[in-house]
Amino acid sequence: MTDAALYAEADRLFARKKLLAFGLPAVVLIYLAYIFFAFDIPGLAERARLDNARTLLSDIWSYKTRVAQDNRTGTVEVAIEGERKGEYAPGTEPDWVRIAGTGTRIDLGDGHIVSFAPTGGFTYAMPGRDPIVARLDGRSVVSNVTDAPDWISASRTRFQVETSHGRVSLTRNRTELFRYFPGWELFFFTLDSPYHGASVSQLFGDRIDPARANLSGAWHDFWNNAMWRHSDVAWALFETVLMAFLGTFGAAFIALPLAFLAAKNFTPLGALRFGARRCFDFLRGIDGLIWTIVLSRAFGPGPMTGALAILLTDTGSFGKLFSEALENVDGKQIEGLTSTGARPVQRYRFGVIPQIIPVLVSQVLYYLESNTRSATIIGAITGGGIGLLLTQAMITQKDWEEVSYYIILIVLMVMAMDSLSGWLRRKLIRGV
Amino acid sequence: MTDTSADTAAIRDGYMQQARRKRLYGGIILLVFVALMASGFRLADDRNAGGFWSGLPNVFDFPADVIADTWPKLNQLPGHMAYFFPALMETINIAAVSTLIGAGFAMVLSMLSTRGLARWPRLIPVFRRAMDIMRAVPEIVIALVLIFVLGGGPMPAMIAIAFHTAGALGKLFSEVNENADLKPVEGLQSVGATWLQRMWLGVVPQVSPNYLSYALLRFEINIRASAILGFVGAGGIGYELRNAMSWGKGRFDEAAAIFLLLFITIVIFDQLSSHVRNLMIAKRERGRA
Missing domain, CATH: 1.20.5 (Single alpha-helices involved in coiled-coils or other helix-helix interfaces)
Known part of the structure; x- marks a missing residue:
């Protein structure tokens, strides 16, 4: 080649590199710009519900106690999260709530004091400001606030004051107060358990409940906690892992013999090979979502449906992976065995299986980890395992502390499966 | 003897x-x-x-219902498929953008967590842990929370998938990085290149074929994920499928069109990504020989 030709060649190469170096980012940028408008990102600010985000965030790290007065009967209930399961029995209310026939007095701290009138209405006294008084006048709600700041919302039917110390509202039927505290108050014991509020040293001390030993009683009350349902959650986690386990290993068992049919060096018959491969493609192509829908129609929601959906999708994936591994086996070992007069079964057992086991085991274990995640997702769609609990908690749109608890558990579960599969992989493959 | x-x-x-x-x-x-x-x-x-x-x-009742509903209206099927095509595009777009963005973050995270390349070697365990956590969060969790805050639509799905992708690809990328030759990096360092320049000019050219092959595999996985997230309310073909399913028995012809679209798409991208990966492996082996 002459020098000129070499130069031309080099120039051409440079030009191509230059085009690639600038063209590729440009294409990506243009695509992102298209997405920016196709996904209506400018309109996101309008659609976003920042108040939702705020309730979500505050709910995650805090709990609220609700004091509610029925304005017709004058009865007052105090309950954590406003739920029946978290209700304080009469006479056991926290000391910042003082219930009396003449009116309930609630001390929110720092001089913020709210008094409920027995027939409806409240007075909110706070430092550095005249008390806010709201009362019922016939069918409408009236107050002494004329020029409402933005933390007070007033209408004819509802009056609400929201400060950093709590939220008080008055409607015709109800006078209601929410006070926020950090933490998850009922996480260990609900209020009806004698162990609620007991310290760890008390648990190891004298019997709190004379009928039961402390540790077993505490465990029983914790495990059957009606608010956080620890036993149900543990079952749900187990179900999710079970789905992943059954789906992954079931798929491996089914895919292994089929993979021989799809491998070029074991099935010389082209039609059979083609059939097996298209079968794998079909199983893989019908996504887990569609399998889940089809199967849940036949079997109903539950772990079996999830396990089968994973099994069917992964039979396709494993079939492809295993048959590729089989096509890469070294023929020499098989030849050697043949020369000693081994029968076909023995040739497979001692010539092929030992070669593909490491590939097989590592793939299956990789899938076990990723299927734990899939099982959560499938559970959320069809209803089973921790995915179901998560969607249930989300639908209420107020149990965000439970949602965050489940998310933490899911993350821990997947990470545990990840380390387990990594550990097994190292252990088994070194051993083989 | x-x-x-x-x-x-x-x-x-x-x-x-x-x-x-x-x-x-x-x-x-x-x-x-x-x-x-x-x-x-x-x-x-x-x-x-x-x-x-x-x-x-x-098991076959539902598929039989779908086929029975579709068969008399077979002539409408192409129309349905054309009607749902934009929704399919949205699903694919969600997958593509989240793969792009996720891969971008994964690149940075993987370099920050590879010994020899890291900008702050002491923080390697921190970045590794972060990637583990990102990888462990199922997309649906983030998507559902974001749907509550941002409303339905493609954004929650995109963010959720990108988050997970960054963690998943980050781990694979950092395995690739560990095999990268450090000599170009040292050479660049000796002439005073910044960390970003060392990575971009010294490492990326070596590892980009492997990155690309992993990203393609991830793209295919993400198409499936974005279809599923649509089903829980995040736009795209999954959302349409949910609506079509809710019409109930006797009107499953739309669902059939969506099943078909989804199936064809997944098969196409599955074959495409394995074809491209095989091409790349062949090219690498030729380069080695």
Whole structure:
């Protein structure tokens, strides 16, 4: 080649590199710009519900106690999260709530004091400001606030004051107060358990409940906690892992013999090979979502449906992976065995299986980890395992502390499966 | 002479004993495993709403319904498919953008967590842990929370998938980085290149084919994920599928069109990504030879 030709060649190469170096980012940028408008990102600010985000965030790290007065009967209930399961029995209310026939007095701290009138209405006294008084006048709600700041919302039917110390509202039927505290108050014991509020040293001390030993009683009350349902959650986690386990290993068992049919060096018959491969493609192509829908129609929601959906999708994936591994086996070992007069079964057992086991085991274990995640997702769609609990908690749109608890558990579960599969992989493959 | 034959006999006996014991252990492990699987299936069956054996005859009921609803209106099927095509595009776009963005973050994270390349070597465990957590969060979790805050639409799905992708690809990328040759990096450092320049000019050219192949695989996985997220309310073909399913029996023809679209898309991208990866492997081997 002459020098000129070499130069031309080099120039051409440079030009191509230059085009690639600038063209590729440009294409990506243009695509992102298209997405920016196709996904209506400018309109996101309008659609976003920042108040939702705020309730979500505050709910995650805090709990609220609700004091509610029925304005017709004058009865007052105090309950954590406003739920029946978290209700304080009469006479056991926290000391910042003082219930009396003449009116309930609630001390929110720092001089913020709210008094409920027995027939409806409240007075909110706070430092550095005249008390806010709201009362019922016939069918409408009236107050002494004329020029409402933005933390007070007033209408004819509802009056609400929201400060950093709590939220008080008055409607015709109800006078209601929410006070926020950090933490998850009922996480260990609900209020009806004698162990609620007991310290760890008390648990190891004298019997709190004379009928039961402390540790077993505490465990029983914790495990059957009606608010956080620890036993149900543990079952749900187990179900999710079970789905992943059954789906992954079931798929491996089914895919292994089929993979021989799809491998070029074991099935010389082209039609059979083609059939097996298209079968794998079909199983893989019908996504887990569609399998889940089809199967849940036949079997109903539950772990079996999830396990089968994973099994069917992964039979396709494993079939492809295993048959590729089989096509890469070294023929020499098989030849050697043949020369000693081994029968076909023995040739497979001692010539092929030992070669593909490491590939097989590592793939299956990789899938076990990723299927734990899939099982959560499938559970959320069809209803089973921790995915179901998560969607249930989300639908209420107020149990965000439970949602965050489940998310933490899911993350821990997947990470545990990840380390387990990594550990097994190292252990088994070194051993083989 | 007799001595040696006795020795060989002893050795052979020892070997046979060992082999028998190994076979026994293998058999026991296999047996335990099979028992575990069987009891697991029994347990799963018990906790399922409908039993396996009672449901088995009904497996084909739903596909049969779908086909029965579609067959008389077969001429409408192409129309339905054309109608749902924009939704399919949205699903694919979600997958593509989240793969792009996720891969971008994964690149940075992987370099920050590879020994020899990291900007702050002390923080390597922190970035690794962060990637583990990102990888462990299922997309649906983030998507559902974001749907609550941002409303329905493609954004929650995109963010959720990108988050997960960054963690998943980050781990794979950092495995690739570990095999990268450090000489170009050292050379760049000796002429005073910044960390960003060292990575971009010294590492990326070496590892980009492997990055691309992993990203393609991820893209295919993300298409499936974005279809699923649509089903829980995040736009795209999954959302349309949910609506079509809710029409109920007798009107499954739209659902059939969506099933078909989804199936074709997944098969196309599955074949495409494996084809491209095979091409790249072949190219690499040619380069090596």
